[in-house]
Amino acid sequence: MTTTLITGANKGIGYETAKQLLAAGHDVWMGARDPERGERTARELGGRFVQLDVTDDASVAAAVATVGALDVLINNAGIPGTLxxxxxLAPDSMRPMFEVNLFGLVRVTQAFLPALEKSAHPVIVNVTSGLGSLHLATDPESIASAFTPFAYGAAKAGVNMLTVQYAKALPHFRVNCVDPGFTATDFNGHQGTQTVQEGSEAAVRLAQIGPDGPTGGFFDRAGVLPW
Structure with a gap:
């Protein structure tokens, strides 16, 4: 059985991804900062809860000890921040965004690398955004060009680059990033035009790829996205 960890899994894209992967037969660890909420949502789905704050070294280390063996890591935890x-714009206003959305991803990935290295088919899926695509941000036909999310866009662009670098450095892994698209969740006040099921499609698909699947790519539910 494939063992999968999803950060920020107590709601939204993370919750729906856990739900779909559990249905596909994965053993899913649902990471969340809030123990009460995380335990409740894990019970609802039949997953396993692990307390995990991506900004806290001790929390991440404890999660590594709790989870043990791991095949798939889905770095989903993130915050929208301010606009x-x-x-x-000021450096101090940007730091929380980078601490969660970028540095948190590195903290969790580095901590779980030893466990993933022992898997026959290790997979990492980084949940990013089209707002981190330089191409889409400058394409007048794209919704991404209508916004100026300085900190969020910069952090997600960093996630995209980290994905490429991890894929090159870990050729026996499958490492990709996915854009959920404009999905109706708490993240955007439920203003999104996609359902959470649609927004989770790419993460669910990339979490289940085999050793011959793509690596170092950027995808949404429709296919490949431009960097």
Whole structure:
């Protein structure tokens, strides 16, 4: 049985991804910061809860000890942050975004690498955003070009680059990033135009690829996305 860990799995894309992978036969660890909420949602789905705050070294180390063997890591945890104007942008306002969305991903990935190395077919899926695509951000036909999410876009662009670098450095892994698209979740006040089932499609698909599957790619539910 494939053992999978999903960070930020107590709601939204993470919750739905856990639900679909459990249905596909995965043994799913659902990571969440809040023990009460995380345990409740894991019971609802039949998954296993692990307390995991991606910004906390001790929490991540404890999660590694709890989870043990691992085949698939889905780095889903993230925060939307604020949308300051160009005149109001400041380093301090950007730090929380990078701490969760970028540095948290590195912290969790590095901590679980030894467990993943022991898997016959290790897979990493990084949940990113089209807002981190330089191509889409400058394409007037793309919805991504209509926003100026300074910190969020920069952090997700970092996730995209990290994905490429991990894929090159770990050729026996399958490492990809996925864009859920504009999905109705708490993340955007449920303003998204896609269902959470649609938004989870790419993560679910990439979590189940075999050793001959793609690596170092950027995907959404429709296929390959431009960087």
């Amino acid at each position: 300051p104007s160009a005149h109001d």
